[in-house]
Amino acid sequence: MGRPELIECAEYGVAELVTNALLHGEQPIWVRVRGTRDHPRVEVHDASRQPPILPGSEPLSDVGEDDLLLTFGRGLDIVARCSTAWGAQIEEDGKIVWFVPSTESHDDTPVPGVISGADGDRADRLEPSDLIEVEIRDASLGALNVCQNHTRELYREVRLLSLAHESRYPLAKSLASLFGSLDRLVRDGIDSHEVEAALARGQRTATLRVTVPRSTVASIDRFLELLDLADAFCREERLLSLARSREQRRFQEWFFGEFVRQQQGESPIPWAEAAEGRQSVS
Template identity: 30%
Template sequence: MSGAATVVDLALPAEPRTAARARRAVREALQGAGAAHLGDVAELVVSELVTNAVVHAGTPIGVRVVAEPTALRVEVQDGSDRMPVRRAWAETSGTGRGLRIVDEHADRWGVERTDAGKVVWFEVGRPTTPVVRRVPAPDGSSGDRRIDITLRSVPLLMHWAWQEHAATLLREYLLYALDRDVRALDDHAAASSALSLLDEQVPRPRLPSEPDALMASSVEPAVTAAAVSLSISAAAVRHFEVLDDLLVRARAAAEDGRLLSPPTQPEMAEMRAWLCGEVAGQAEGAAEPKPWRARTDVRVARRPDQARPRAVRALLDTDQPLIAMDDASVIVAVSAEVVEHLGYRREEDLLGRRILVVVPARFHQAHIAGTTLHATHGRDVLLDRWLDVPMVRADGTEVPVGLHVQARRLDGDVQVFVAHVRF
């Protein structure tokens, strides 16, 4: 077995099959160097890095593999100057794990800016082959003009939840559109770039994990930022236009049943339009930033005439007072005791309305974020436990109650949240 390194250089297009070609190149290089035992880890990590380059950069990709008998170095180069960011998303999230996998399996990894974009590299073992140093870009910038954007009254909890929901929706829509739209990868890369810009610059709320403390810290105005400043390149403005358009199309596809993603709550769609609109408007010279304000009227019934499945009606066959909503946060069942306690005359006064109609306004953002996170990846910090909360009565006053919320799936495909109420 020779001690010489096996070096492979590849120029690859940004297309779905590229990750498989990179894995094969790594496997063959390791076999040539007599280091096939490093293959499993190396193929996993290179697959993540190349997939990230395909999805988030959308440019031609360069892969260099340097394999030695006991070590390996792989470099993945793309034409985007966006630095990879390890996002602090939930363990159950369906996306955002790429850099975590790299961190857990590579012995060392890093990223370097170049005059053509960036290089993300990783090592397994301790390679001895000298590294070819590239010319770095000056100060990480291509010289593109910067634009300052000011966002006012930013809903931090909703933005955090929207980031995870939007990334999941974009990924699923990409898989749906790949065979239908020749620009699918390019558009996904542009939209992902805009999403990353927001994730990097909009503060993430710091929330405790203990349920009572979480409830206490998720109340307005603590979860809204008075102002957030963004700095983006002039070239990135178009990415926000693509993000807006792509999420509109993805939401429509999900509502038509063509995707598996959960429904997007109307306030989330409004916030997306507001975020992208503020970037576009201020980039064009709009005089004053427009503060965020939800416009959906929670008092209006969204499905007043919808027939309820028998399984939903059967929820009321219990002695326990309850109120139940579907996965779009629409009330689908409510017991007579709850109707009376909240000061309504009949069940129909609540059926078909958003559950937010009985949630105090200061908790609206927390509720929208929480239900979005649960629908996206199953986050359930406040489920299956008794909580003392206020509910809004028909006359606008509040009454304290105890709630015990459970997620249930009825008849195999009807998702509901059932809240037993203790007066």
């Protein structure tokens, strides 16, 4: 990445977080880099939803050798002293502990960590008149899984950017709210048991009925524009993640477009029919 000044602190932080995941987390465990070139973020994921133990305020020099051995791989003092921002994101499938490497360690002023997550972010109870049921006809289950993961990734990305560098990325906080509402649309609106049952029967496609707030549907056009913008940032390497493939983009435009179309009173269009139409146009 051309950021050699970050290597030492990045190595210390990764060693601590991976040790922590191996000793106290659950498989699977993975490590990756996200964020931007100016503010690269290292993420370590494990399948445990147990929040990490935040470090104490005492300097490492005040900790005895035996105590240091007991806290190795558990306390996050090293991460707090080798980063400009760090924290943990608690998710449905585990947690991600992340940090932004610093150019040098700061033993006297450890950075406080921030623990965040989806718990408590559920929408308020809505009246039936505020909801709309949409029929997603003959959706590709494989493409749907990719769509769900991509939406969740974008939500996580802008949320963590806003937590770590809100002053440098002033739009991140408002984008996190929009992306979060669409993430909940995909995550909460679809019956996961219905999808799992279809997969267990060997189905490659399924027709799903999704109930979502009308207010969320009104944001979809703006959301699709932001997906294109995010792709452009990824291609320009302004975001350290991959742009969507053409097939992923087509599926997402059809999937989210069905919410807009059916709210306007139009009939559902199956995925295969929509895909053939788009291919003929291109």
